[in-house]
Every structure is written in C-alpha cells, then in structure tokens.
Amino acid sequence: METQLEKAATQDMDLGPDASLLIVDDDGPFLRRLARAMESRGFSVDTAESVAEGVAKSKARPPKYAVVDLRLGDGNGLDVIEAIRQAREDTKVIVLTGYGNIATAVTAVKLGALDYLAKPADADDVFNALTQRPGEKADVPENPMSADRVRWEHIQRVYEMCERNVSETARRLNMHRRTLQRILAKRAPK
Secondary structure (H helix, E strand, O other): OOOHHHHHHHHHHHHOOOOEEEEEOOOHHHHHHHHHHHHHOOOEEEEEOOHHHHHHHHHHOOOOEEEEEOEEOOEEHHHHHHHHHHHOOOOEEEEEEOOOOHHHHHHHHHOOEEEEEEOOOOHHHHHHHHOOOOOOOOOOOOOOOOHHHHHHHHHHHHHHHOOOOHHHHHHHHOOOHHHHHHHHHOOOOO
C-alpha cells in the first residue's frame, strides 16, 4: 500500500520541473481553498481575482499550469486564457465555470484549454485534469447532474445574463414571472 508521503512524491514527479500554477477566480473563499489544496499537491501557486490581475500575472510570469474561472467580476476568463497563450504556448489550462454551456466550452478549447469543469469542482478533479496525459480520456462522473439541477443551472445562467432582472428572465425563458420567483427562492437541487 502506498503511503501519503509516497503519493505526494509521485504527484510532484507528475508536475515536472516547472510546477507554476495560476488560479484565476473571483470567489475568494473558493480561490484560497483551491490554492491551499494545489500547494499541498506540489504546485507553486499564484492567484488572481480578476481578468486584469490574471492577464497581468500571466504576462509577468507565464505559468506552466492555469485554472481559470469563465465568469469574473470584470469580464470573461477567456481573455486570461488568450493572454496566457500569447505568453506561453505549453501552458495546461483548465476552465472552471458554474455556467457551463457548449458554446463557451468550444471557445475555451479553441483557445487551448485542456478541460472544462463545472463548479463546484473539487481539488482532486482539478489536479486530475491538470496532470492528465495527452490522449487520456477523462472519467465519466460517478454522479452526473440531475435533470432538475441542469434546468436550475440554466435558469441561473439566464438570470445572471439578464442582470438579475426577474421580469426579463421570465420573458426569455417563456415562463410565468411568479413561477420563476418560486424557483429562484428555492435551494439548488442535487
């Protein structure tokens, strides 16, 4: 049986000589938690909480690895990916988002992202995606999102796109306003 120390040594070897990791996310607690978890797995972590900060850090010190949130307070995480690609071609980039859709996944992959993970992704998922070998296939999730959860995520995404305007969101979703208000008042389904 492999001990924790042996596992950590094995993980460090997977990272190569340059283990620099830039994590860009505007959710402060999530960012700090993920940074600590990645440091414990052998990465040299730098963090940014905005597009501007992420672009500046990727130009100043282009990382070997990057985890970028798609939706940031001051813009789109795709801008950070583009800046990373201009500074360094071999960076392994993972996109995180709470608002996944096919169009943004395709754009992220075209810009050079290796994988596209839905939030809340845990540190193991992020680590596995970053250290995945070329040609390896990602495992199918054991517990995929339920249909109710997918519907709820879609409603939340449209609600955010409409700048939290309930009437506009209801119109776009072709839904009665009161029905939408009841859905928004409930917790996310499992």
